[in-house]
Amino acid sequence: MAYKITDACINCGACAPECPVEAITEGIGAHVIDADKCIDCGACTNSCPTDAIVEG
Numbered sequence: 586m587a588y589k590i591t592d593a594c595i596n597c598g599a600c601a602p603e604c605p606v607e608a609i610t611e612g613i614g615a616h617v618i619d620a621d622k623c624i625d626c627g628a629c630t631n632s633c634p635t636d637a638i639v640e641g
Contacts (some may be wrong), residue, residue, distance in 0.1 A: 587623035593637035
């Protein structure tokens with residue numbers, strides 16, 4: 586199950602460089618994880634200052 590970014594995202598971009606498969610991109614108002622690219626590694630979760638990244 587891929588990770589997802591919730592509405593708590595403040596669009597800071599801290600998570601994107603942590604993703605080894607470049608599944609995270611900037612969306613309108615928040616970053617987005619491409620579920621088809623996400624390998625469920627969780628590398629992005631610790632970089633989020635608002636804990637907006639959850640399994641899902």
